[in-house]
Amino acid sequence: MSILVDEKTRLLVQGITGREGQFHAEQCRKYGTQVVAGVTPGKGGQTVMEDIPVFNTVKQAVAKTKANATMIFVPPAFAADAILEAADAGVELIICISEGIPVYDMVEVYRYLQDSDSRLIGPNCPGIISPGKCKIGIMPAHIHKKGNVGIISRSGTLTYEAVGQLTALGIGQSTCVGIGGDPIIGTRYIDTLKLFQKDRATKAICLIGEIGGTAEDEAAYFIKKNITKPVVGFIAGQTAPPGRRMGHAGAIISGGQGTAEGKMKVMKKCGIKVVKSPADLGKTIARCL
Amino acid sequence: MKIHEYQGKELFRRYNVPVPNGKLIHDKSEAVQAAGEIGTPVVVVKAQIHAGGRGKGGGVKLAKSPQEAEQYAGNILGMTLVTHQTGPEGRLVKKVLIEEGMEIVKELYISLLIDRETSRVMIMASEAGGMEIEEVAAEEPEKIITEIVDPIVGVKPYLARKIAFALNLKGEPLKKAIPFIMNLYECFVKEDLSMLEINPLVITGDDRILALDAKIDIDDNALGRHKDTQEFRDLGEEDPNEIEAGKYNLNYIQLDGNIGCMVNGAGLAMATMDIIKHSGGEPANFLDVGGGANEEQIENAFRILISDDKVKAIFINIFGGILRCDILAAGVVAAAKKIGVKIPVVIRMEGTNMEEGHQILEKSGLNFIIGNGMKDGAQKAVKAIQ
Numbered sequence: 001m002s003i004l005v006d007e008k009t010r011l012l013v014q015g016i017t018g019r020e021g022q023f024h025a026e027q028c029r030k031y032g033t034q035v036v037a038g039v040t041p042g043k044g045g046q047t048v049m050e051d052i053p054v055f056n057t058v059k060q061a062v063a064k065t066k067a068n069a070t071m072i073f074v075p076p077a078f079a080a081d082a083i084l085e086a087a088d089a090g091v092e093l094i095i096c097i098s099e100g101i102p103v104y105d106m107v108e109v110y111r112y113l114q115d116s117d118s119r120l121i122g123p124n125c126p127g128i129i130s131p132g133k134c135k136i137g138i139m140p141a142h143i144h145k146k147g148n149v150g151i152i153s154r155s156g157t158l159t160y161e162a163v164g165q166l167t168a169l170g171i172g173q174s175t176c177v178g179i180g181g182d183p184i185i186g187t188r189y190i191d192t193l194k195l196f197q198k199d200r201a202t203k204a205i206c207l208i209g210e211i212g213g214t215a216e217d218e219a220a221y222f223i224k225k226n227i228t229k230p231v232v233g234f235i236a237g238q239t240a241p242p243g244r245r246m247g248h249a250g251a252i253i254s255g256g257q258g259t260a261e262g263k264m265k266v267m268k269k270c271g272i273k274v275v276k277s278p279a280d281l282g283k284t285i286a287r288c289l
Numbered sequence: 290m291k292i293h294e295y296q297g298k299e300l301f302r303r304y305n306v307p308v309p310n311g312k313l314i315h316d317k318s319e320a321v322q323a324a325g326e327i328g329t330p331v332v333v334v335k336a337q338i339h340a341g342g343r344g345k346g347g348g349v350k351l352a353k354s355p356q357e358a359e360q361y362a363g364n365i366l367g368m369t370l371v372t373h374q375t376g377p378e379g380r381l382v383k384k385v386l387i388e389e390g391m392e393i394v395k396e397l398y399i400s401l402l403i404d405r406e407t408s409r410v411m412i413m414a415s416e417a418g419g420m421e422i423e424e425v426a427a428e429e430p431e432k433i434i435t436e437i438v439d440p441i442v443g444v445k446p447y448l449a450r451k452i453a454f455a456l457n458l459k460g461e462p463l464k465k466a467i468p469f470i471m472n473l474y475e476c477f478v479k480e481d482l483s484m485l486e487i488n489p490l491v492i493t494g495d496d497r498i499l500a501l502d503a504k505i506d507i508d509d510n511a512l513g514r515h516k517d518t519q520e521f522r523d524l525g526e527e528d529p530n531e532i533e534a535g536k537y538n539l540n541y542i543q544l545d546g547n548i549g550c551m552v553n554g555a556g557l558a559m560a561t562m563d564i565i566k567h568s569g570g571e572p573a574n575f576l577d578v579g580g581g582a583n584e585e586q587i588e589n590a591f592r593i594l595i596s597d598d599k600v601k602a603i604f605i606n607i608f609g610g611i612l613r614c615d616i617l618a619a620g621v622v623a624a625a626k627k628i629g630v631k632i633p634v635v636i637r638m639e640g641t642n643m644e645e646g647h648q649i650l651e652k653s654g655l656n657f658i659i660g661n662g663m664k665d666g667a668q669k670a671v672k673a674i675q
Contacts, residue, residue, distance in 0.1 A: 102481055102514075103403050103510065105511075108440050111408075154556065156557075156580065158554060158557045158560050160610055161663065164639055181555060214405070214406070236560040237559040238563040239566045244575075246555055246558070276563075278560040279663055
């Protein structure tokens with residue numbers, strides 16, 4: 001098993017006629033994901049990648065192709081609108097790759113989604129992959145291997161680093177979820193942890209966090225109470241100076257809050273195996289299995 | 290993007306958020322006229338830099354005559370103001386705001402920010418104005434009022450009233466505080482601010498409520514739709530290398546160490562800084578070339594790293610996803626040949642097209658050190674400068 005996406009997932013791609021959108025739609029299809037439709041307003045009726053129909057609206061695409069997941073590759077100024085459109089059309093799983101969405105746009109989107117059945121992953125994330133079954137996102141497919149470690153991360157390439165180490169040790173992954181580096185994201189650590197706890201294929205969980213906010217602390221307390229599977233954790237930004245935003249809009253230490261040291265302490269206290277060096281992620285997880 | 294106090298007050302005026310009368314000057318010769326036009330017996334002379342703690346650093350003075358205002362303006366303009374937020378190097382003052390003096394009967398605090406837990410706008414207010422809010426939070430947390438705003442309705446009169454009553458306002462100031470808070474929220478949302486802080490917010494002897502200060506951060510991601518506020522950017526307040534990096538869409542932050550880093554992705558970039566430190570070295574910077582960097586960006590990133598004299602070795606750590614290793618290698622080789630690198634360069638590459646990337650490095654005839662994994666790469670970089 002796996003969480004959120006598998007061989008039955010029917011994917012539509014918003015922004016499929018753009019360069020990035022089409023490139024990654026092709027990569028996902030090559031991996032085995034069922035890419036069933038694309039949406040670009042004004043380009044409805046066209047066909048891309050030989051046989052993928054393009055629609056003007058998400059609603060039409062869902063009606064015609066029964067798509068139940070969407071991958072969004074829309075420029076940041078229009079991405080919030082694209083998420084709302086997908087939720088309005090009833091798409092169950094919305095994965096927003098776009099980076100640089102204005103934060104107030106996400107305040108509105110988050111509020112809208114609270115009254116909706118759709119789940120949003122991201123924005124500003126690499127996407128999600130259940131190795132051997134389905135890839136929705138921009139991660140390099142070949143480093144992954146089917147297996148039983150679930151990965152949750154706020155960062156893209158750092159997730160690849162963890163996956164690469166695991167695969168090199170012959171350990172596969174059930175599902176890897178990039179939840180995104182922005183201050184407001186649709187799905188948080190806790191939501192994903194609940195799913196991994198329930199998933200029988202997942203035997204251990206790797207949680208990769210970074211400085212800023214309190215999401216990792218909340219996740220740690222949740223783990224202590226609710227997660228029976230072993231969890232290995234890492235926090236990036238142990239050497240980051242306060243007051244500077246480290247790339248991700250979310251990664252900033254402010255007013256003494258959100259330091260790596262503080263987060264690691266809480267995680268340790270809650271029974272998580274915290275690694276200090278990112279190079280030790282793979283072998284620490286291996287010892288838990 | 291941070292903006293100056295006088296710019297923040299300009300924004301406030303657009304939203305009918307009352308601020309003191311004031312004039313911005315660049316030279317002390319303008320001070321007498323400015324103070325005269327303001328016309329109050331006392332004026333305040335305030336240094337304009339992007340950092341808090343200006344008063345304690347000597348950047349804010351009360352002048353009892355236009356001549357005194359001129360004297361203070363002369364002292365402050367051109368001074369290097371050191372506050373707890375500027376770092377020991379301080380900040381050169383190039384602009385001064387002259388403002389009306391007034392009788393203050395009460396100092397309050399108010400701020401708006403994005404609360405991550407609720408993913409909504411949070412309003413924070415306190416009767417303990419004039420103090421650092423972190424201090425108040427630590428010592429008298431009961432004095433901090435917080436309200437979360439539902440974006441569907443925004444700040445309605447009831448919510449503004451709730452805050453005003455909690456601040457123990459009465460009479461005229463209470464009445465005036467309600468539109469004040471509502472307008473402030475309008476300003477925050479319409480201008481796409483990520484942080485707005487007024488400390489102190491004052492009640493005057495003549496029952497006015499005024500934003501005596503304005504600390505504002507504008508959401509960089511939203512600047513594209515605010516052509517007017519884009520003009521508030523003051524390059525003089527930013528690090529030249531960071532400005533240069535921004536031109537090429539590179540995320541660069543200068544640090545104090547001597548190992549220059551080039552990494553793709555913010556998380557991995559932070560982790561790379563961490564592993565350098567664990568290996569006994571000190572990172573000279575944070576540099577994220579982004580997920581889809583091209584050759585030109587790689588070359589410019591390289592040039593920026595080398596331009597820092599403190600950098601004695603470079604560690605390039607790339608996990609190829611969208612950014613392919615062959616593109617990276619070609620960019621690094623081109624840059625190294627063009628610029629002529631005299632310091633050791635350690636490269637660790639993994640992921641998409643790794644073999645092709647390594648071949649390009651080998652064929653270049655340049656003396657790159659190859660790291661096998663990020664730990665090995667970091668250790669080799671540390672060793673290279675010993």
